[in-house]
Amino acid sequence: MIISLLGVLHGxxxxxxxxxxxxxxxxxxHLIVKAKxxxxxxxxxxxxxxxASFIVLRIDQELRYNGDLFDLHVLVFASVAFL
Known part of the structure; x- marks a missing residue:
């Protein structure tokens, strides 16, 4: 019961x-690129x-398998570079 509730909260x-x-x-x-x-x-x-879905997938994987977001700074730099 508690484990399934934690899973729902995680999701x-x-x-x-x-x-x-x-x-x-x-x-x-939309602020950076002026679409016509x-x-x-x-x-x-x-x-x-x-x-955004790629970033969320990585966050989910980090939380699920490592339990922390230690490598999240790499993801943030990659996101800024993508923009």
Missing amino acids: LGVLAIGFITAFIFAVLA TKVQVVALDITMFTA
């Missing part, structure tokens, strides 16, 4: 991090949400 936390990261990436991308057509805007959103 909700990772999901919340994913939504926040995707939103921040989308806002930053709807196709460019949609492509930009898809790219940013893909990057």
